[in-house]
Amino acid sequence: MRMLRSILSIAVMASALMLAAGNVSAAEDTNALGSNLGPNPAKAFKGEQCVEPVDVMRREHMNMLKHQRDETLREGIRGNKYSLTECVECHATKSPEIAGGNIRTVKPFCAECHKFAAVKIDCFECHTGTATGTRMRNLLKPKESGKNEHSENAITVGMLENFLDNKAEGKK
């Protein structure tokens, strides 16, 4: 009986060791192959530097957005550092599967990791995931006729600032 137990325990230890060894080699494989195994989100459409370092963004972006959405909506605090609209502006990319590649949407970027992590995003069931900045900024430029139509179009504070700065410079 004692013999049997010691054989069993040896067997258990051996299998544990094998598993551990397997894990180590798996980890080495991951390192060796790098991005081929994990998600590989596309580079931002514009800019090299996000609002926080990449590892912080990967871990914390959902908390940042959730925290700031309450401040913006419920307290009316505008212009804070983290903005879903700005996420879209930088990270929206063209994808042949979406609208024939004619528009920039943030969905491919988000989906890359979210698929891997089995997370369902619901930001973009209500928020637009389509980048409209360029078009909007063009609309915000002063018109030749002297009539500008910025108020007719959707604007954000940042766009308004750009518009007013351009206008002030133009008047000098």
Place this chain on the structure above:
Amino acid sequence: MTKTTPTALADEKIDTERRRLLAAGGAVAVATGIILYGAGAGARPKGQPASSAQRWGMLIDTNADPSDWDTAISACKREQGWGGGNNPATDPQWIRKVSIKNKSTGAQATFPVMCQHCANPPCVDVCPTGASIKRADGIVLVDKHICIGCRYCMMACPYSARSFVHEPVHNQKPHMPRGMGTVESCTMCVHRVDAGLLPACVNALNKKGSKAIIFGDLNNPDSEISRAVSAHVTRRIREDLGVEPGVHYKGI
């Protein structure tokens, strides 16, 4: 009326194009042809919350040209991205025209009705999740992040101002997320007001040369709306309910 805003330019016609954002920290830069408003009216500096020092309101002139209301409604649709559905009975409607007639005299009036941005909003009282909120500056909003679409607020609203979104929404505006299963209503163009602009309906009317809707800070005695409200007898719809709407009507 505790407001002291000497910098608010009382006699200047509000002109959105000439407004300038206040820089962060209250720093002020003056450029030719650009008016800076004080804390009473213009854009809030970045990072500052809405303040109860302000009470945004509107004054609607019911004797205005009835075509003005179509202008206002189409501007609202364009700005916020609603409208265009195929089910008039259930499609969201943020602002609508109401016609009344005094049967004994035959006098008629048509005017727009939307969220009245009550000081004591029943929709906020009844909301089971806290999604229906009144901001510090009196603007009543739906926090769609936590709205469960129960529509209790729609039942409570004496003005039938809120709509439920029955169908999927696409191509939303960046500043106005909208989604199926939530309740929505006039936001008094909170994104524009925060940036120092006029609401879309008021702006469209001003561009047309109409003063049918005046927007401004009811707490600031020097604002155009405060002067108008003190100069004319105005009414608010169903004043008897005591909900203290922020939208005043002249001529009914």
